[in-house]
Amino acid sequence: MIAALVLLGTAVLGAASPSPPRLRFSFRELQAQHGLRTFRLPRTCCYEALLADEERGRLFVGAENHVASLSLDHIGKRPRKLAWPAPVEWREECNWAGKDIGTECMNFVKLLHAYNRSHMLACGTGAFHPTCAFLEVGHRPEEPVLRLDLRRLEDGKGKSPYDPQHRAASVLVGGELYSGVAADLMGRDFTIFRSLGQRPSLRTEPHDSRWLNEPKFLKVFWIPESENPDDDKIYFFFRESAVEASPALGRRSVSRVGQICRNDLGGQRSLVNKWTTFLKARLACSVPGSEGDAHFDHLQDVFLLPSRDRWNPLLYAVFSASSGVFQGSAVCVYSMSDVRRAFLGPFAHKEGPTHQWVSYQGRVPYPRPGMCPSKTFGTFSSTKDFPDDVIQFARNHPLMYSSILPVGGRPLFLQVGAGYTFTQIAADRVAAADGHYDVLFIGTDTGSVLKVIAVPKGGRPSAEGLLLEELQVFEDSAAVTSMQISSKRAAPVPSAAWRGTPTAPGTGRRARASSPAPRGASGGKT
Numbered sequence: 001m002i003a004a005l006v007l008l009g010t011a012v013l014g015a016a017s018p019s020p021p022r023l024r025f026s027f028r029e030l031q032a033q034h035g036l037r038t039f040r041l042p043r044t045c046c047y048e049a050l051l052a053d054e055e056r057g058r059l060f061v062g063a064e065n066h067v068a069s070l071s072l073d074h075i076g077k078r079p080r081k082l083a084w085p086a087p088v089e090w091r092e093e094c095n096w097a098g099k100d101i102g103t104e105c106m107n108f109v110k111l112l113h114a115y116n117r118s119h120m121l122a123c124g125t126g127a128f129h130p131t132c133a134f135l136e137v138g139h140r141p142e143e144p145v146l147r148l149d150l151r152r153l154e155d156g157k158g159k160s161p162y163d164p165q166h167r168a169a170s171v172l173v174g175g176e177l178y179s180g181v182a183a184d185l186m187g188r189d190f191t192i193f194r195s196l197g198q199r200p201s202l203r204t205e206p207h208d209s210r211w212l213n214e215p216k217f218l219k220v221f222w223i224p225e226s227e228n229p230d231d232d233k234i235y236f237f238f239r240e241s242a243v244e245a246s247p248a249l250g251r252r253s254v255s256r257v258g259q260i261c262r263n264d265l266g267g268q269r270s271l272v273n274k275w276t277t278f279l280k281a282r283l284a285c286s287v288p289g290s291e292g293d294a295h296f297d298h299l300q301d302v303f304l305l306p307s308r309d310r311w312n313p314l315l316y317a318v319f320s321a322s323s324g325v326f327q328g329s330a331v332c333v334y335s336m337s338d339v340r341r342a343f344l345g346p347f348a349h350k351e352g353p354t355h356q357w358v359s360y361q362g363r364v365p366y367p368r369p370g371m372c373p374s375k376t377f378g379t380f381s382s383t384k385d386f387p388d389d390v391i392q393f394a395r396n397h398p399l400m401y402s403s404i405l406p407v408g409g410r411p412l413f414l415q416v417g418a419g420y421t422f423t424q425i426a427a428d429r430v431a432a433a434d435g436h437y438d439v440l441f442i443g444t445d446t447g448s449v450l451k452v453i454a455v456p457k458g459g460r461p462s463a464e465g466l467l468l469e470e471l472q473v474f475e476d477s478a479a480v481t482s483m484q485i486s487s488k489r490a491a492p493v494p495s496a497a498w499r500g501t502p503t504a505p506g507t508g509r510r511a512r513a514s515s516p517a518p519r520g521a522s523g524g525k526t
């Protein structure tokens with residue numbers, strides 16, 4: 001289900017108390033009095049990909065065997081939808097491979113990106129046969145177009161996952177797609193992959209647990225750091241099993257940010273067609289306690305909020321705790337300068353299988369691995385010119401030793417024992433008489449959205465989250481699995497659209513699919 005809500009009015013500020021919310025709204029109240037509109041496409045499910053297109057005033061939705069285009073002003077009004085099923089042969093092959101014909105051997109559209117002025121890139125699982133296509137969306141908002149260009153289908157391997165249960169995270173920059181995804185049928189070959197465009201494809205070293213260890217990719221952002229495009233980097237946010245944890249601790253989840261240079265072309269003799277600038281660091285989000293620190297080590301989602309300093313956006317991240325000891329979720333905020341500093345710090349190093357991970361104390365070759373070849377630093381104009389010792393070092397030291405700490409050193413907001421887990425986050429900067437505030441919308445696994453305001457505490461950058469509202473946007477308590485914020489609709493008023501996932505594949509999915517399409521009410525919420 002997709003829900004859209006227009007939220008009006010500024011927040012009321014007062015004494016900080018993290019929970020319970022000031023106001024709580026049920027699904028019925030939101031629908032009847034506060035402008036919540038919901039929408040379902042008949043006979044389909046799994047609204048994995050959302051793309052808000054402010055210029056055209058449309059919300060594009062990728063679903064099972066379909067792409068839909070909805071009006072951002074009224075998501076239930078005259079929706080356009082396009083069928084994009086997988087061919088029968090692919091469905092049969094998928095079924096022969098042992099997959100379920102009715103729930104897995106379909107085309108689940110996982111990825112939607114604005115491609116150029118007239119087209120969108122869409123990729124789907126294609127019944128375990130990933131495929132991408134260009135969708136014509138037209139030029140003019142008054143005449144919404146939605147057409148599939150079947151003359152130019154692209155291989156979707158390394159772009160969309162094979163398995164509908166998996167997610168893909170990606171960003172499209174300059175006609176090139178950077179994605180984090182499982183690139184094989186078995187779902188074991190995880191890769192950070194560059195494709196499309198003119199340059200050769202690049203990927204991470206396959207099956208090397210030091211590079212990636214069963215990652216779940218969540219978000220990818222392009223974040224330039226100067227006027228010189230040669231310094232541009234792409235950042236990947238994911239969680240994975242910690243290689244640095246001692247085997248005695250078992251599999252431990254750890255949250256990461258990974259970086260690569262946009263101008264990476266791979267190595268010349270080794271790391272050919274692989275990243276030579278890939279580095280990753282741990283994102284820490286924890287609270288000190290008398291019994292030791294409580295770690296929120298399960299990254300769920302990240303939102304990039306632009307700030308006045310264009311090279312330094314803020315990163316709002318939601319985490320849950322993976323330990324069985326306590327049930328909790330937290331929001332931690334990171335600054336890009338702290339992220340960049342971690343990549344300039346010590347490398348993590350392991351001498352051999354029986355050794356511990358330590359901070360590398362030896363000589364780091366020049367140019368320092370992780371730096372982009374750029375005129376800013378002279379001598380090297382391409383990663384293919386990097387000396388062999390640089391390439392070897394990069395291959396063996398993808399992990400940084402120091403963790404990235406959140407702004408203020410602790411979570412901005414947390415909920416423990418609240419009966420739900422945070423799954424998604426979106427943020428909006430709202431102007432107020434005395435400056436501006438960041439308003440956060442946090443989706444949960446029980447179909448609610450929390451509206452939290454970041455209240456400055458003793459001066460920036462430290463702030464504290466104040467829970468204002470809890471909004472039950474899904475009647476059936478389905479998890480919020482995607483969220484888009486449209487701040488342009490009634491700026492600076494945000495509206496948000498998000499979707500629920502079926503709780504049990506096969507049952508919830510079919511029940512949901514057969515329910516009538518548009519429902520809703522209109523109005524604003526104060």
Ligand SMILES: *[C@@H]1O[C@H](CO)[C@@H](O)[C@H](O)[C@H]1NC(C)=O
Nearest residue numbers: 115116117118119134149152
């Ligand atoms: C956008 O890309 C598509 C697919 O490559 C192409 O057919 C179309 O002509 C392009 N449109 C513009 C306006 O460049």
